[in-house]
Amino acid sequence: MIEVTNLVKHYGDKKAVNDISFFIDEGEVVGFLGPNGAGKSTTMNIVTGYLSATSGSVKVAGIDILEDPIPAKKRLGYLPENPPLYFDMTVKEYLNFIYELKGCRGTAKEREKHIGNICEIVGIDNVFGRMTRNLSKGYKQRVGLAQALVGDPDVLILDEPTVGLDPIQIIEIRNVIKDLGKKRTVILSSHILSEIQQICGRVLVINKGRLIADDTPENLARTVESERRYNLRVTGNPEMIVSVLKNIDGMKSVTPQGSKEFGSTDYLIVSRENEDVRQKIFLSLEKANLPVLQLTPVGATLEDIFIKLTGQRVTEDEGRAGRVRRSRKKEAAGDVNSSLNLSDEAKSADKKAKRGNKG
Amino acid sequence: MIAIYKRDLKALYKTPVGYVFSGTLLLLFYVLFYVFNVYTTQTSDVSVVMGNLIYWLFLPVPILTMRLVTEEYRQKTDQLLLTAPVSSFSIVMGKYLAGMVSILITVVLSLAIPIIISIYGELPGWTMFGNYVALIAAASSFLSIAIFISSLTENLLVSIIANWGAFIALIYLDDLASLTGNATIVKIAGYVSPFMRFQSFAYGQFSFGDLVYYVSVAALFLFLASRVLEKKRYS
Known part of the structure; x- marks a missing residue:
């Protein structure tokens, strides 16, 4: 359905996209995974015909997007990073405009039905008559998604569709996308691994404009999760706890995380590859009379995947990266063994994702 | 194209922009009419009004194109629009049509002038008609020039100021040309300047060639604006 061949895009000296090729079959739901500035949005902008590539080609259903843009674009629904709303219109006016803009030729009744259906799917019936500028970020995002769905395109391209939404909205939108993916080809981008794990059957990992992995999310997670991590909460003397934990066979690192509940301390435990240390942890702590209050597995994060795939941490030129590095320094002070440690950023992203999981 | 035209026309009059445009233009029109045809001399000859009005057109037109074109980039x-299944030329045409209709609405609202003339004097019917046709043609070419200039920037203020600058340069084009003292340059300037072209209409001479000139300028700049949209992809 979508064929991207040797795509290169320069912004001045910077190579935003550096020789990316992939093929996406009809009905596939594919996730673009990568940190901010990796080239996800640029790739999507090229695929949708908004930007042109420096070299390389994009074909949608066999039609070159640059040579024959109109029939190719007819098959695409695109939700850009910022939903492209006209703030002087109501949701109804906006979607009617999109209907005409995309060249849909239905009677007024057909149009109403089509748009009504979409509004139901993305859950915006209740704001149908409101001005788009007065909507919350979550609703703006949904109207943007509704816009992409108008005209019933075969391919949906969604650039970070869940950014800026609250956890409940994230779950809702994910379910919507999952449903949409049953009948359509969907490409979505995200920097949250678990989000892509839930929705997509295939992941393309992009870093610094290069495609560094193309696999199913399960395989990708497996390569990363051979060493397991847990969050542990134990009551008792922290020094005793650490000494007990460090003596357990198969442990890679124990990192104190401070106290979150009175009288107890939290730890991040990383086991060695292919070792299940849960029983040992429980029994040893029990023997030392240190009650375990909580033991929860921690999923792999984007950060982990990058370390595995590239051997480096995520590096960005943006301020975000600075924050990540700074928080790492802070943490390093408390590390028993800082061989592998999550940044705050990755952790909060992961937590958010997990909340989605539970729902 | 039709979808964009309809949206843009509505958007113009849902925000103050359309009213500011029509209001400014009408104000200029009626003030000039009062000054030249009522206050000083009671005459039914509108040549001076029209000849002056054409110079003032540059003031409101960029306000229109700022809203029509530059605002799209900003929002x-x-x-x-560029990822929708429409060509960049029909995007530009949609915007041009919205602008033209806005101009036509304003022109219709200015028809009180010939009515007033016909009540108090004798209306020079054909001259008036020719003047209106020429005014619309000239406005159409100004609109497309302004669309082109507005398509070059993402900044609303730059969009307006650059337009004003360009039109002021055009207004003084023939003066600047005559400074050189070179007859060929003066001739070329007179040929290029949309303002010089208008004067024959104002004095009641309907010049078909000048009409063709305005239409060609409009077509040229609409084409250029659509190329700018295409070119944006390569940035």
């Missing part, structure tokens, strides 16, 4: 809705 990032250009991304929507």
